[in-house]
Each structure stands twice: as C-alpha cells, then as structure tokens.
Amino acid sequence: MSNEIYFSNNYRDLCEQRGTGAGFQFEFSCSRCSDTWRSAFKPYTSGRAAGWADRVVGSAWGAFGRAGSEASSALGGLVGANWGPSKDSAFQQAITDAQAHFNRCARCTSYVCGRCWNETQGLCLNCAPDTAAEVAASQQRGLNDVASQRAYEVGGTQGAAYNVDRSTQLVCPQCRTETHGARFCPGCGHQLGAQDQCGSCRATLPPGSVFCPDCGTRR
Known part of the structure; x- marks a missing residue:
C-alpha cells in the first residue's frame, strides 16, 4: 500500500485512543464548498479494553490492589504501542474510501465533492465553471449594472435641480x-x-x- 498521504489540508481527525468510544474516524471536506464526508467508524478494541480496565481498577482498588494497577498499566502500554500503526492503517483505508466521494482537479490540484466537479472537463467548478450557471450569473450582472447606471443618471438629473x-x-x-x-x-x-x-x-x-x-x- 502506498504511504502517500492525501487530503493533508482538508481533513479532521476524529479518532479517540481510549474509552468506550475508542476508534478511528476521519472527516474530509470539499475544498470548494466545504461540505464534509466522514469515513466509517472503526473501533479500536485495545483502547476500549483499556478504558474498561481503568474503570474496574478505579472502582475496585481494594479487591485488585497493586496487581490490578500493574495489569492496567501494562494494557495501557499495549494500547499506546498499537495506536500509531492501527491509526495509520485506518487512515489509509479512509483515504481509499474517500476517493469515491472526492475528485482531484488536474488544474488546481484541489479535492472537491461531486457537486463541485465538472465531469465533462475533468476539472473543478472553480477552474471550469458550469456554462449555464455562468450565463445566468452574467445576465444578472448585466441587469444590475444597467439598472444601476440608469439609477445613477436619474440621481444626476435630480442633483442638477438640487x-x-x-x-x-x-x-x-x-x-x-x-x-x-x-x-x-x-x-x-x-x-x-x-x-x-x-x-x-x-x-x-x-x-x-x-x-x-x-x-x-x-x-
């Protein structure tokens, strides 16, 4: 598997290392509209077990004593040792899944969602705007410009009599x-x-x- 990291500037790390919610999840965003897509949550079993052990030892110190504390510490060390490789693996999988939801613009190299993608040109809508949308926007700008100019002329006539x-x-x-x-x-x-x-x-x-x-x- 390639070690190249994509989406380095437009993703958010939602991973948790310990506790009942321990697991891996990443949120990717479109560079154009900022809409987001989240990868499927992948539980981190070791982190959940460590969180459970911490609660048990903390609530029953008299029963487990030092042995329980040492076992919890050992499990915590295992959690830390496995965290990095497990997270990297989950991130690579999330990147692979995200590629089905984002497109990389060949011109500006931004990653955009399907709604911000010009399928015909193979470019994002910033680099290759939708023609119909550009025509409509230009018509509106023309309307606004001419109406503003006419209003300016009316104001000039009124100003001459002021x-x-x-x-x-x-x-x-x-x-x-x-x-x-x-x-x-x-x-x-x-x-x-x-x-x-x-x-x-x-x-x-x-x-x-x-x-x-x-x-x-x-x-």
Whole structure:
C-alpha cells in the first residue's frame, strides 16, 4: 500500500485512543464548498479494553490492589504501542474510501465533492465553471449594472435641480433632533438653515444664545 498521504489540508481527525468510544474516524471536506464526508467508524478494541480496565481498577482498588494497577498499566502500554500503526492503517483505508466521494482537479490540484466537479472537463467548478450557471450569473450582472447606471443618471438629473446654496442643519439647535436636511425640525418645528433673529430688535442671534447680544431680550 502506498504511504502517500492525501487530503493533508482538508481533513479532521476524529479518532479517540481510549474509552468506550475508542476508534478511528476521519472527516474530509470539499475544498470548494466545504461540505464534509466522514469515513466509517472503526473501533479500536485495545483502547476500549483499556478504558474498561481503568474503570474496574478505579472502582475496585481494594479487591485488585497493586496487581490490578500493574495489569492496567501494562494494557495501557499495549494500547499506546498499537495506536500509531492501527491509526495509520485506518487512515489509509479512509483515504481509499474517500476517493469515491472526492475528485482531484488536474488544474488546481484541489479535492472537491461531486457537486463541485465538472465531469465533462475533468476539472473543478472553480477552474471550469458550469456554462449555464455562468450565463445566468452574467445576465444578472448585466441587469444590475444597467439598472444601476440608469439609477445613477436619474440621481444626476435630480442633483442638477438640487439647491446646493441653501444652508442646511443636520441637527436641530433647539432639541438636537436629526433633521436630514429638512427646512423645519421634525421634532420641535424650529426653522432650520436660517439665522435666528431677535424678536425685539431683529438682530441676528448667535446659535445657542439665550439673550439677544444687542438689546438683551430673552429669546
């Protein structure tokens, strides 16, 4: 069997060495859409036995004593010694099984699932996009581009008639409400964009003033 390792950048190791769930399983993902496929779970018998022994020795130390502890340690050593070769073998089998679910693109060398594969061209859909999908996407881009251009032209026409010389206030100086360029404050009705005048002497009042600086009248 070849020792070459595939899927080195797009798989996840789900293996467990000890306990009732001890076993080998790997999750592979498509490089294009990230959908995943998991290999069949393969139990690791030694790891399950070690997990069982740990529980027995831990709950019945008085009955087994040192002999039980030594047996558990020996079994744990066996688990560790067999783990690496067993895992490598399971990984190679998982790779073989995964090859039925993934395709390697000859252009970009990515591994992709069947839905991201152009069967006719023998390439992934990133390198050889589906023609019908590209046509539909191009039609939509054309629609959006033309509609945006027309909207821009309408905005230009409206902008030509916009009075840019009119003074505007975006926040009402009286109640601090946002005005969005309106002539009168939507919060208190204060006239915006015009300088306040004293009701007594008609002098211009500085923003925020409480009394007229010319005659002292309270505004």
